[in-house]
Amino acid sequence: MKETSTELNARIAERVRGLRTERGLSLDALATRSGVSRSMISLIERGENNPTAVLLDRLAQALDVPLASLFDNPTPPPEPIARRAAQTVWRDPASGYLRRSVSPTGADIRTQIVEVEFPPQARVAYDSLERLQGVQQLVWLLEGRLQLTVDQTVHTLEAGDCLAMTLGVPIVFHNPGQAPARYAVVLTRS
Template sequence: MLDTVKSSSDDGNESDINSRIAEYVRELRAARGYTLDALAARCGVSRSMISMIERGAASPTAVVLDKLAAGLGVSLASLFGGEQDNARAQPVVRRREQLKWRDPESGYTRRNLSPPGWPSPFKLVEVDFPPGARVAYETGGRDSALHQQVWVMSGRIDIVIADVLHALQQGDCLAMRLDRPLIFSNPASKAARYILAISDASAT
């Protein structure tokens, strides 16, 4: 199962993020008319893994989920946010209600800051990146262009876009288009924290 975070004054609630991802992936695939085989061919994730994710029986990494998101034509952040046409969506989400997920491979955690289901052209995500951690996103082509900006709150993050290294320190901000391979790494001995601002036209 994907890791979820217990309720507290500063942590995400006890919502089953695994179930949210499973339900949303099923709905997106059905809405696009993709079979499991067709989606597998589009995103490079095996049919069996997609089936396990849709049943909530897998512990997919951030890299696998990013491939799946690319195949479905949405941002990685949207997989954690659920439906975008939720009639009960509110424009405010409290800190204690923000969903938090931990990548089982790298150990990095991401917190969805944006109100879930609220129609907006961008999303905000807070990331805590452990020292020595590394995540390599291989996806390049997407049906729609996604743009992202990274603002470093503390620590250091190295980001490689294609073959170009950007060494970011506290206060630095990097703008990028998600159309090339992307590597995040923390070469420092302390954890880093940064904010992602992600454009997501599919959310409006």
């Protein structure tokens, strides 16, 4: 069963609002920590906005969770299998990249897998807000070409290449090619 954009925005709204409440943060406090305006956070929490990956990343950092966790199903599946038909699919409205949450969700799962289809010439820059401590990220390029700028270092990946990095610095994803790039992101929390 594929979720509609409205259903996914409602799920993101519930996760952001729930995480903010669990941490005892007001809208103003989250706005200050994330650099996202109070009014934008309010729209996101009401499911009335289709936020970009960059905005969601800033909120995730401020809430001290990986970006992928904002797409988690609020109730973990009854079995440890994430069936393709039930996996969360989301398109970034700014860059057009398509992300699929591949891994099952749950409190005891420390590794998350995300599949991404990145359009030709697309670019997404995640800023340098303090990121989660102890989160390792692997980017495994399955098809196409991808340039990743990690802090000041540019890495050009070809199909089959895998880049390891620890979150905590600015990261820019760029597809310099004329065809979509498809890659897997594996996030592991210590």
